[in-house]
Amino acid sequence: REERITLAHGAGGKATHTLIEAVFLESFRNPMLEPLEDGAVADGLAFTTDSFVVTPLFFPGGDIGDLAVNGTVNDLAMCGARPRYLSAGFILEEGFPVADLRRIAASMAQAARTAGVWIVTGDTKVVQRGKADGCYVTTSGVGTLERPVRLSAAAARPGDAVLVSGPIGEHGITVMLARGELDIEADLRSDTAPLNALTDLLLDACEDGAVRCLRDATRGGVATIVNEIAGASQVAVVLDEDAVPVRPAVRGACELLGIDPLYVACEGRMVAVVAGEFADAALAALRSHPLGSEAAIIGRINDDPPGLVLLRTSFGGTRIVDLLVGDPLPRIC
Amino acid sequence: REERITLAHGAGGKATHTLIEAVFLESFRNPMLEPLEDGAVADGLAFTTDSFVVTPLFFPGGDIGDLAVNGTVNDLAMCGARPRYLSAGFILEEGFPVADLRRIAASMAQAARTAGVWIVTGDTKVVQRGKADGCYVTTSGVGTLERPVRLSAAAARPGDAVLVSGPIGEHGITVMLARGELDIEADLRSDTAPLNALTDLLLDACEDGAVRCLRDATRGGVATIVNEIAGASQVAVVLDEDAVPVRPAVRGACELLGIDPLYVACEGRMVAVVAGEFADAALAALRSHPLGSEAAIIGRINDDPPGLVLLRTSFGGTRIVDLLVGDPLPRIC
Numbered sequence: 001r002e003e004r005i006t007l008a009h010g011a012g013g014k015a016t017h018t019l020i021e022a023v024f025l026e027s028f029r030n031p032m033l034e035p036l037e038d039g040a041v042a043d044g045l046a047f048t049t050d051s052f053v054v055t056p057l058f059f060p061g062g063d064i065g066d067l068a069v070n071g072t073v074n075d076l077a078m079c080g081a082r083p084r085y086l087s088a089g090f091i092l093e094e095g096f097p098v099a100d101l102r103r104i105a106a107s108m109a110q111a112a113r114t115a116g117v118w119i120v121t122g123d124t125k126v127v128q129r130g131k132a133d134g135c136y137v138t139t140s141g142v143g144t145l146e147r148p149v150r151l152s153a154a155a156a157r158p159g160d161a162v163l164v165s166g167p168i169g170e171h172g173i174t175v176m177l178a179r180g181e182l183d184i185e186a187d188l189r190s191d192t193a194p195l196n197a198l199t200d201l202l203l204d205a206c207e208d209g210a211v212r213c214l215r216d217a218t219r220g221g222v223a224t225i226v227n228e229i230a231g232a233s234q235v236a237v238v239l240d241e242d243a244v245p246v247r248p249a250v251r252g253a254c255e256l257l258g259i260d261p262l263y264v265a266c267e268g269r270m271v272a273v274v275a276g277e278f279a280d281a282a283l284a285a286l287r288s289h290p291l292g293s294e295a296a297i298i299g300r301i302n303d304d305p306p307g308l309v310l311l312r313t314s315f316g317g318t319r320i321v322d323l324l325v326g327d328p329l330p331r332i333c
Numbered sequence: 334r335e336e337r338i339t340l341a342h343g344a345g346g347k348a349t350h351t352l353i354e355a356v357f358l359e360s361f362r363n364p365m366l367e368p369l370e371d372g373a374v375a376d377g378l379a380f381t382t383d384s385f386v387v388t389p390l391f392f393p394g395g396d397i398g399d400l401a402v403n404g405t406v407n408d409l410a411m412c413g414a415r416p417r418y419l420s421a422g423f424i425l426e427e428g429f430p431v432a433d434l435r436r437i438a439a440s441m442a443q444a445a446r447t448a449g450v451w452i453v454t455g456d457t458k459v460v461q462r463g464k465a466d467g468c469y470v471t472t473s474g475v476g477t478l479e480r481p482v483r484l485s486a487a488a489a490r491p492g493d494a495v496l497v498s499g500p501i502g503e504h505g506i507t508v509m510l511a512r513g514e515l516d517i518e519a520d521l522r523s524d525t526a527p528l529n530a531l532t533d534l535l536l537d538a539c540e541d542g543a544v545r546c547l548r549d550a551t552r553g554g555v556a557t558i559v560n561e562i563a564g565a566s567q568v569a570v571v572l573d574e575d576a577v578p579v580r581p582a583v584r585g586a587c588e589l590l591g592i593d594p595l596y597v598a599c600e601g602r603m604v605a606v607v608a609g610e611f612a613d614a615a616l617a618a619l620r621s622h623p624l625g626s627e628a629a630i631i632g633r634i635n636d637d638p639p640g641l642v643l644l645r646t647s648f649g650g651t652r653i654v655d656l657l658v659g660d661p662l663p664r665i666c
C-alpha cells in the first residue's frame with residue numbers, strides 16, 4: 001500500500017486503477033459503479049463526470065473549457081447514450097482574470113452547441129491565490145439511452161476487430177509542448193472534439209450487438225484502454241504497430257521525449273471493438289465523418305493469452321504492451 | 334466590471350450572483366439554467382452540482398466527504414426530487430495521505446447510505462504539491478421528480494409563511510473555529526445533514542402547490558436565500574429576528590466576529606416558503622423529524638416593498654437585510 005498520493009495516481013494507468021479499486025470502489029461499491037466504464041448506466045440514462053486540471057489553460061486547438069465539455073460528452077457517447085445535459089463546476093483562483101474566465105465560458109458554450117448539449121447547472125468556488133492554477137473545471141453529464149446497446153469493456157470476443165477513430169497522441173503532446181519547458185517545436189493541435197456524431201454513425205452502421213465496446217482514449221492513451229478491455233473481457237488484444245495512425249510531429253516529439261505514442265492521451269479519439277464481420281462497415285462509417293477520416297483497424301481480439309495486449313512491431317517482433325506505469329506527461333487534462 | 338476574481342465571488346452573495354449572471358448565464362443561457370434554482374429540472378429529472386473546497390478537510394461534525402454528499406443531496410431535495418445517483422470528482426494534491434482519502438471516501442459512502450443514494454461514477458486527478466489544499470471534491474447528482482411540484486424562488490406570494498428547519502449558522506462558524514486562527518472556543522458541530530427526509534415530510538403534509546419554494550441555506554446563509562426569493566418573486570420577505578433560531582454558541586461567536594448569523598452558511602438547514610394556511614402543518618411536519626426538531630416560522634411574505642427583505646429586530650425596529658457583500662467566512666464549503 002502506498003501511503004501518499006503521487007502524480008501517477010492521476011495519470012490514468014496502473015496507479016490510478018489501483019487507487020480507484022482500493023479506495024473508491026471499495027467504499028462506494030454498487031452495481032452501477034462496479035463495471036468502471038466511462039459512465040454509469042441505469043433507468044435509460046447514462047451519467048458521468050470528469051475534473052479538468054490541465055495546464056496551461058489555453059493551448060493550440062483548444063482550452064480547458066472545450067476540453068471539459070468534450071470530455072464529458074465523449075464519456076456519455078462511449079456508453080452509447082445521447083449526451084443531453086451538462087453541469088459545470090468551477091474552482092477559481094483568487095486573482096484569476098475575469099477575461100480568461102469569459103473566454104473559457106464562451107469556449108464551453110461553443111463546444112456545447114457543437115455537441116448538441118445544454119449546460120444546465122453549475123457551481124462557482126474561489127480558493128486563495130496560489131491554489132488551483134487559475135481554474136479547475138468539473139463537468140458532469142447526463143445522457144439518454146435511445147439505442148438497445150450494452151457496450152462494455154467486458155464484451156470483446158475472439159474474432160472482433162479493434163479500431164481507432166484517428167491519429168493518436170495529439171492532445172497530450174500539444175499540451176506538453178504548450179508549456180514551453182521542452183525544447184521541441186512541432187506544428188500540432190489538440191484533437192479535443194465531441195465524438196457523439198461518430199458513435200451515432202458507427203452504431204447505425206452495425207447490427208445490434210456488433211459494437212462490443214467504445215472507449216475514448218484519454219489518460220493512459222490507447223495502450224491503457226486496450227489493456228482494460230483485455231482484462232475485463234479476458235481476451236488477448238493483438239495490435240499491429242504499423243496500422244496505428246500517428247502523425248509525424250507526434251512521432252517525432254515522442255521519440256525526443258522517449259515515450260510511446262500508444263500511451264499518450266487523446267481527447268477526441270476513441271477505440272471501438274466491433275464484431276469481425278462488421279469491421280469494414282464500422283471503418284467506413286467512421287471515415288464518412290471528418291473527425292474519423294483517418295480511422296483505422298489497428299488490431300484484433302484473440303482468445304490467447306487472456307488479459308494481455310500484444311503488439312506486432314514494425315520490425316516483425318511481438319511485445320507485451322502493459323498498463324501505463326508512472327506519469328510521463330502530467331496534467332494534460 | 335471587476336477584472337479579477339476575488340474571494341467574494343465564491344461567497345454566494347452579491348458578487349457571486351453578478352459573476353454567474355454576467356459570465357456563466359450569459360454564455361450558457363438556456364431555459365433549464367435560466368431560473369438559477371438549486372438544480373435544473375426537465376424530463377422528470379433534477380440535476381445539480383457543487384464543488385467543495387473547505388478547509389480544514391475534517392471539522393467537528395463532519396468532513397469534506399459527507400459535506401459533498403449532503404450538499405448535492407440537498408440541492409436535489411430542494412427541487413422536490415428524490416435524490417438517486419451521485420458522481421464524485423476528486424482533485425488531489427500530490428503528497429496527500431491515502432489514509433485521509435480513505436477516511437473521506439468512507440464518510441461519503443456513509444452519507445450516501447444515510448441519504449439513500451448511490452455514488453455511481455467518479456474521476457480522480459492529481460495536481461502538484463502546494464495546490465488543491467489536499468483535496469477538492471465535486472459532487473453532481475441526479476434525482477427523479479416523483480411529485481407534481483413546481484418549486485421556484487419566483488413562486489412566493491403575499492400571505493405565505495417563511496420557515497427555517499433548524500438553528501442557523503452552525504456549519505460556517507464550526508469550520509471557521511476549526512481553523513484555530515481565531516481565539517474563540519465554542520462547543521459547536523457542523524449541521525451537515527441530508528434534508529431529503531425532511532422535504533418528503535413537508536411535501537406530504539401540504540396540499541399540492543402549497544409549498545412554493547425550498548432552498549438550502551448554504552453560502553450567504555438565510556439572509557441571501559430570502560433575498561433571492563424576494564427578488565425572484567417580487568415580494569417583500571419580512572423576518573422576525575426573535576423567531577430565527579440561533580444557538581447561543583453561534584450567537585456568541587458571531588458577536589465576537591462582528592457578523593450577523595443570518596449570513597452564516599448552514600449545510601443541513603433549509604428555508605421553506607409555504608402557503609399561509611399550511612404554515613402550522615408544515616412546521617409540525619418539520620418538527621416531527623430529528624433534523625427539524627427546532628424548526629420555526631421566521632417570517633412572512635408581503636407584497637410591499639417588492640424585492641426587499643425586512644427584519645423586525647429584537648428592539649422593535651425594522652431594517653433592510655441585503656444580499657451578502659464580501660466574504661466574512663471564506664472557504665467554509
Ligand SMILES: Nc1ncnc2c1ncn2[C@@H]1O[C@H](COP(=O)(O)OP(=O)(O)OP(=O)(O)O)[C@@H](O)[C@H]1O
Nearest residue numbers: 012020024036037038218219421423454455456457
Ligand atoms: N473518485 C472516484 N470515485 C468513484 N469512481 C471513480 C473515481 N475515479 C474514477 N472512478 C471510476 O473509475 C473508472 C475510470 O475512471 P477514469 O476517470 O479513468 O475514466 P475516464 O473518465 O473514461 O478517463 P479520463 O478521466 O481520462 O477521461 C470510471 O468508471 C469512473 O467512474
Ligand SMILES: Nc1ncnc2c1ncn2[C@@H]1O[C@H](COP(=O)(O)OP(=O)(O)OP(=O)(O)O)[C@@H](O)[C@H]1O
Nearest residue numbers: 088090121122123124345353357369370371551552
Ligand atoms: N459556473 C456556473 N455555471 C453555470 N451555472 C452556475 C455556475 N455557478 C453557479 N451556477 C448556477 O447559479 C445558481 C446558484 O448557484 P449556487 O452554487 O450559489 O447555488 P447552490 O448550490 O444552491 O449554493 P451552494 O453552492 O452554496 O451550495 C444555480 O442555479 C447554479 O446552477
Ligand SMILES: [Mg+2]
Nearest residue numbers: 038075216218
Ligand atoms: Mg472515458
Ligand SMILES: [Mg+2]
Nearest residue numbers: 050071075218
Ligand atoms: Mg473521461
Ligand SMILES: [Mg+2]
Nearest residue numbers: 122123382383
Ligand atoms: Mg452551488
Ligand SMILES: [Mg+2]
Nearest residue numbers: 371408549551
Ligand atoms: Mg442550494
Ligand SMILES: [Mg+2]
Nearest residue numbers: 383404408551
Ligand atoms: Mg448547493
Ligand SMILES: [Mg+2]
Nearest residue numbers: 049050455456
Ligand atoms: Mg475520468
